[in-house]
Amino acid sequence: MSRIQTTFDKLKQQQRRALIPFFTAGDPKPAITVPLLHAMVAAGADVIELGVPFSDPMADGPTIQRASERALKHGMSLRGVLDMVAEFRKQDSTTPLVLMGYGNPIEAMGWETFARRCAEVGVDGVLTVDFPPEESHEAFEHLQAHGIDPIFLIAPTTNEARIELVARLARGYVYYVSLKGVTGAGNLDLSDIAHKIPQLRKHIRLPIGVGFGIRDAATAHAVSKLCDGVVVGSRIVQEIENSSEQKVLENVAKLVRELRVAIDQA
Amino acid sequence: MYNFPDSSGHFGPYGGIYMAETLIPAVEELRSQYLRFRDDAEFKAEFAYELKHYVGRPSPIYHAKRLSDDLGGAQIYLKREDLNHTGAHKINNAIGQALLAKRMGKKRVIAETGAGMHGVATATVAARFGMECVVYMGAEDIQRQAPNVFRMKLLGATVVPVESGSKTLKDACNEAIRDWVTNVESTFYIFGTAAGPHPYPMMVRDFQCVIGNEAKVQMPEMIGRQPDAVIACVGGGSNAIGMFYPYIEEKNVRIIGVEAGGHGVGSGAHAAPLTANAKVGVLHGNKVYLMQDENGQIIETHSISAGLDYPGVGPEHCLLKDLGRAEYVAITDDEALAAFDALCRFEGIIPALESSHALAHAMKIAPGMARDKVLLVNLSGRGDKDMNTVARIKGITL
Numbered sequence A: 001m002s003r004i005q006t007t008f009d010k011l012k013q014q015q016r017r018a019l020i021p022f023f024t025a026g027d028p029k030p031a032i033t034v035p036l037l038h039a040m041v042a043a044g045a046d047v048i049e050l051g052v053p054f055s056d057p058m059a060d061g062p063t064i065q066r067a068s069e070r071a072l073k074h075g076m077s078l079r080g081v082l083d084m085v086a087e088f089r090k091q092d093s094t095t096p097l098v099l100m101g102y103g104n105p106i107e108a109m110g111w112e113t114f115a116r117r118c119a120e121v122g123v124d125g126v127l128t129v130d131f132p133p134e135e136s137h138e139a140f141e142h143l144q145a146h147g148i149d150p151i152f153l154i155a156p157t158t159n160e161a162r163i164e165l166v167a168r169l170a171r172g173y174v175y176y177v178s179l180k181g182v183t184g185a186g187n188l189d190l191s192d193i194a195h196k197i198p199q200l201r202k203h204i205r206l207p208i209g210v211g212f213g214i215r216d217a218a219t220a221h222a223v224s225k226l227c228d229g230v231v232v233g234s235r236i237v238q239e240i241e242n243s244s245e246q247k248v249l250e251n252v253a254k255l256v257r258e259l260r261v262a263i264d265q266a
Numbered sequence B: 001m002y003n004f005p006d007s008s009g010h011f012g013p014y015g016g017i018y019m020a021e022t023l024i025p026a027v028e029e030l031r032s033q034y035l036r037f038r039d040d041a042e043f044k045a046e047f048a049y050e051l052k053h054y055v056g057r058p059s060p061i062y063h064a065k066r067l068s069d070d071l072g073g074a075q076i077y078l079k080r081e082d083l084n085h086t087g088a089h090k091i092n093n094a095i096g097q098a099l100l101a102k103r104m105g106k107k108r109v110i111a112e113t114g115a116g117m118h119g120v121a122t123a124t125v126a127a128r129f130g131m132e133c134v135v136y137m138g139a140e141d142i143q144r145q146a147p148n149v150f151r152m153k154l155l156g157a158t159v160v161p162v163e164s165g166s167k168t169l170k171d172a173c174n175e176a177i178r179d180w181v182t183n184v185e186s187t188f189y190i191f192g193t194a195a196g197p198h199p200y201p202m203m204v205r206d207f208q209c210v211i212g213n214e215a216k217v218q219m220p221e222m223i224g225r226q227p228d229a230v231i232a233c234v235g236g237g238s239n240a241i242g243m244f245y246p247y248i249e250e251k252n253v254r255i256i257g258v259e260a261g262g263h264g265v266g267s268g269a270h271a272a273p274l275t276a277n278a279k280v281g282v283l284h285g286n287k288v289y290l291m292q293d294e295n296g297q298i299i300e301t302h303s304i305s306a307g308l309d310y311p312g313v314g315p316e317h318c319l320l321k322d323l324g325r326a327e328y329v330a331i332t333d334d335e336a337l338a339a340f341d342a343l344c345r346f347e348g349i350i351p352a353l354e355s356s357h358a359l360a361h362a363m364k365i366a367p368g369m370a371r372d373k374v375l376l377v378n379l380s381g382r383g384d385k386d387m388n389t390v391a392r393i394k395g396i397t398l
């Protein structure tokens, strides 16, 4: 059984929801990424989405754009991210890791090489923001062959037919984008989520994570009541951006712990 | 028979709909609405009316005789898109998309712009049809094309400077896409070139084909036959595909696309993904030849002309290159400037720096051809917007 499935099964038995932090690999410096991963796990993260920096992050707001720029300035690359995962796995063989990013760095490496490397280093899922199901045949084939879960997005604009399409292809979990906009926007609509998740459940058996626009513990708490996992990205990246090198692990751990407590609250 | 794209928006291995999920329903809706209106008699009549009475079409073809005589070889003819209202071919497409936006009930339009010509065209049609208009433009291009920024503002558009990345056209595209994903229900994205997610490459091509369709009628009237070659500059590729597409089945007509060679294709500082045989990649919704580093990060391009300063190119040009039906070459900044000067002095026409690239290639090959050969150059726009850039290069302050 995959790490993602094991994790969600265990949480379900405990009647808990997953906390899924996101941050950009190599931000602000490559040396901090693996320690940050461990610190997040220790503070209560269940799954971590590790952002692969890209020069043209079209789906991201200013916070994650800046994180990408900082990481790229330090020479971060897809190859480098895979090496970091290998490093992380030396000490942690259970926490699922999902790579999230844009398709071109993977296209440049080649899907077959990429999927094989993912399996070798211990990546569990891959979410390619700008590859919708229609363009994911090659990606899907290679990821499947190496036992890596393709994670797909569903948006407020996604209609029923497309929900079915995603339900057929997705593995691991499905990521519901809780607003129309870029990452880090502030217009999340709880009533839309409450309305949409049951609709998704009609077609989707997999756990459903919700993200985009979750900026504080109270929202994380409210959203967690509606789904199986809460993704927090820009807020964590902002914490990394605003912390000194000495304080960053401590500050991020504190934030993750707060989110954990909020999500676990009845 | 050449018949692309296929129903999923692919031109062979190129094109597609590489967009975030939030926007996929919007591009699907756009495709179905476009397919519905494309053959609608009323839509076609309105488009034709606007092109005639508002844009001033058909644009004439002009024999650049003094220039041709000076070169001593093939005759150079110019398709005068520079004479269109707003000064470039961009208006053909902007009107088509605005008419579609109107039918789809969208009251707000957005656009990206490099040279500012597409921004001006969009601001113009937004004023014409009473729509709110926001144009995204790289901060560097705002410097390079100041007169066009002022024009857009006069026309009532909001111009948003884009400070991210290389601060040029690709970054303006990123920002426009971010706006679209946020305002997807109210907003129509008037995309300015024959690239992006399906249906844009097809739709923009169809609207721009008026260029080649007119030329196919005009050339026989002028010289009794079709030209030996059609030549156009290629940024994203809209003016070029508009000229080329109607000539694809005319096998005796050479098709030549001219990319921005910047400081030279060997120097790395250019915007010529086809000529340089760049690796195929995915950006802005489509799979195309794309300038990138070995890690798949998009690299900064260079061209003297803001409208050609883009790392990708439309998917149909990628296919035409692979099929060998079109040739793609690059012209350097210096060669383009020399052609710019020549057209000013020999013919009294100030061309856009983008169009000067196409002209420069014609000037390069004409001397080696017989005098009865004919090269038809698409003069995609006029050079008024480039006064600051050209003055700076000549060391003159305006």
Ligand SMILES: Cc1ncc(COP(=O)(O)O)c(C=O)c1O
Binding pocket: B088, B089, B114, B115, B116, B117, B118, B192, B193, B194, B233, B234, B235, B236, B237, B238, B239, B240, B306, B307, B308, B352, B354, B355, B380, B381, B382
């Ligand atoms: C006059 C002119 N020609 C050509 C271009 C390049 O665009 P395309 O390749 O889409 O024709 C531009 C773009 O701004 C332009 O303003």
